[in-house]
Amino acid sequence: MAEETHNSLDGRADVVVQAGHIDALHQHLHGTVAPEQPVPFQLPPALAHFEDRQAEQERILRAAESHAGDGSPLVVALSGIGGIGKTALGFHVARRLSRRYPDGVLYVDLDDLRRDGVVEVADAVAQLLTGLGVTPEWLERSFAGRSKQYWTRTRDKRLIVIIDNARYGSEAVPLLPASAGSLAIVTSQGALYDLDGTAPVEVPVNPLALDHAARLLARIVDDHRLPAEPDAAAALVRGCGGLPAALNVAGQWVRKYRRRSLSRLVEELTAELRERGIPMVEAVWDAAYAGLDQEAARLYRLLSLHPAPVVTDPAAAALLGVGQQRAVDALEELESAGLLERRSEGCRMHDLLRGHAARRAREADPDGAERAEARRALIRWYRRQSGRADLMAAGPRMTLAELPEPVADVPDVEFSTKTEALRWLESQRLALYGCVRLSFDSGLDEDAWALCEPLWTHFLDHPHYADVTDAFATGVAAADRLEHLPAMVRMRCQLARPLWEQQRYDEAAEHLRRALNASEALGGSGPERKLRASAVEFGGLLKLAMGELEGAATDFDAALRIHTAIENAYGVLLQTHLLGRTALRQGEVGRAVTLLSDAHRMAREQRRERMTARTGFELGRALRRAGRAAEAEDLVRAALRSARDRGSTADEARVLEELAGLADDRGATAEAAENRALARLLAARAGGPADGGQSS
Known part of the structure; x- marks a missing residue:
């Protein structure tokens, strides 16, 4: 390995x-x-257009001024339907109150961390800790450990923490800061009745009144037709149902069709509503969709397939099956129509709009052929890019899946350094983990387990345990369903490590038992024997994690014999290093010095910089205990210089x-x-x- x-x-x-x-x-x-570390301020730029919400703001401000700080932070719960402007209100209030809370503003969107309706709260805590300056390598592995880190980092602080898109109070409570001087703003579509022990200030967020909605529309789009056709403007505002999200889409729609009378636009909207019989906001989105050109409309429909909240330009090109520039043009049109939100990392589609896009996709593609082709292209593109990133970051290593061919007309991501490759894997992790599930659900089993191989490299630096455990378990299921014996061994080994690192030792042991049993059926070729040695090594690592030092040494020695027999120099180096570490923990200092000296020499001969530093450090520890x-x-x-480099x-x-x-x-x-x-x-x-x- x-x-x-x-x-x-x-x-x-x-x-x-x-x-x-x-x-x-x-x-x-x-x-x-x-x-x-700079004081965190995780708020986007202020909206150019924000209207009313005076009553809601005053209620929150009064609560902040009167909060006694009796041991718990002030919790404000904003509730209302999607598109009502809860998040915008939370951001607006946070800006107003930021001077009162000088230790910063943190933000976490639980929908970004939601899978099958469930949030892994440990990952949400990790995201907040990252905002507080905790780097991934220092994150505790367990939820309990991360919670303690979070309580320690927020104790005695005056912070604002915005927890967006909670569905249950139990999702939000573990994310509350430990300081009574802090403020937590929690948004949800419905009231949260299980915010236990927090006595939240509940602030329902209702649709804007017609006059406020009209003013917001006038601010969104400065168009002479609004005052010139007041009745039509009023009808348009009423059609948006007081939802700021719908008013933004309507404003973009008015701006786009500047040559049409407002009366005509409202008439077309009304006709659309009557024909489809759908809610007002849906009609606004339908009208915006109807005004798209053919390519932008097709991309809009296909974006409902993308397994992450944010889509990048090349991923959109893979979905659309055209060159990247044409995909960028289509994205720009969707953004102009108010159907996408442009962010620094890509374009984001609101969940409500994603559902609308899916409905339009089913209408336009009833047999699903268009969507199936786009899904295969997207998965292949992500699989290829992740494989390339893995190769750049980790170098040549044992992998079972071949790198897919390029997707026609879609460029590869450029990776010039290991750091760039690792950063790409982290930035695209939601899409990559989502593609594992999407592949499996689509019957693309080879893609499902093959995607897990580069995700191993990402996991080693970024232990998002909920995501990786789900992905690797899916990889196991895909390999089993395909009856691909080497992948069955490989995926179970990969799954075992996040399990034992979460102290789920019995589950890890069972997967490794089955991996070892399956490896017995492998052939006698060099790669197959190397894979069996890997399974044996993983068994030793599990035992080492559990403190079973003799058993670990036995497994490492068995893996060493296999690597020696197949003349795999790096395998010999690695097992020698592991045997030396184990001997040092057993108190066998002389033997540890001998083994680690050999490992250090081999690392230098093989020009493995990182292993040279690691073996040198362990050898130094052994020599010190030997009185040298x-x-x-x-x-x-020398190890210190390497770590700093x-x-x-x-x-x-x-x-x-x-x-x-x-x-x-x-x-x-x-x-x-x-x-x-x-x-x-x-x-x-x-x-x-x-x-x-x-x-x-």
Whole structure:
């Protein structure tokens, strides 16, 4: 297996150093410490047009002024139907109150994290922690651990936390900050009756009154026809039902058809409403859809297939089956019509509009042929890009699926560095995880499990456990349904790791038992024997995680024999390293030195930079315990340089702790204290444990 398989750390705590402990240290260690985290302000630019909501705003402001801070944050619950403007109101109030809450504004959209109607709250907590400066490598793995991190990071803060699109109070309660001086704004379509223990200030958000809606429309579109045809304008406003979202679409519609009389537009809208017999807002969207050209209308329908809230330009081109520029033109028309919202990362379609697009797709494509073709192209494009990103980020490694051919007329994403590839995987994770499920549900089983291979590389740096566990379980089901024996082994090994990292040891053990049994039926070729060695290695890693050191050593030794027999040099290196680490944990220092010396030599010979640093660090730890501190210090300092070059604060903190121990051994107490302080500072700023210590 690739070296990333073993990039795990333990020994974490849930308390971080307070900023007051590090001011002097920051000056003393200038140049080695990351800059202070900026105060988070996760609000988009203010809307150019915001109307009324005075009663709602005043009620929230009064609650903020009178909140006693009796141990719980102030919770404001905004409820109303989709498109009513709850989020815009929450953003508007947050801006008004931001001076009262100087520690920042955080935002999380639960619909972005929802799968099959369920939110994995641990991932929502992780997103909020990220806003507070916690980097992915320092996130706790369990929900309980992340909750403690969140409580620690928000304690004594004056924050605003906006929790958007909650369906149940139980989704929002774990996301409330721990400070009584904070404000949480929760939006939902219906009232949340299970916001237990919060005594929320409930603020229903109702449709705008006609006069307010008319003023909002006039602000959205400055058009002479509105005052010139007041009756038609009033009819148009009434047709929007007081929903700001509908008024925005209507405004775009009026702006687009500047040569038509307003009376004619209203007449056409009314006719459309009568013919289809659908609600007012649906009629507005239908009218906007009817005004699209053929290509934009087809893309609008197909966007209902995209498995993530935001679609990028090339993904739209894959759906549409045309060149990227034509897809960009179609997206621009949809944006102009008010059917898409342009964001920095791509275009976002509101859920209500996604449903509307799906209805239009079923009407235009009753047998589903157009949608099936678009679905296959989209999945193939994502599978190809993720495979390319994996190759750039992880380098050549054991993979079973071949890279698909390019999608006609759709460009590949350019990855010039490992960092760019990893960032792309993270930015597109919702789409990639969604494509695994979409593939499986569409009967595209090879695509389903093949997509899981590059998601392994992403998982090692970004442990979104709910997503990855669901995806890898789907990969297992797809491999089973296809009866693809190597994939059955591979997918079960991949699924086992997130399971054991969540302390679901029995489930992990069962999957590895079945993987090992399946591997017995593999043939005798080099790749098949390599896959069996991988399954054996995963069994050892599970035992190592559970503290079963003798069993782990036995498995690593068995995997080593296989890699030696098939002359797989990297496999020999990796198992030798794992055996050395295990020996050190068993207290067999001399044997650990021998094994880790061999592993370090092999890593240098194979020019594996990261493994050279990892094996060097472990060898340094073993040499120190063997009383060979001078040799150890050179290796540990080399590991420190590598960690800093890679930007890994977790590795840097761990190495600094080891350097502190070496300094203690030399009697250099000031140097030891300095290294420990810097390790704790790095850990605190990244959201890790306060003591900075990480065990291997």
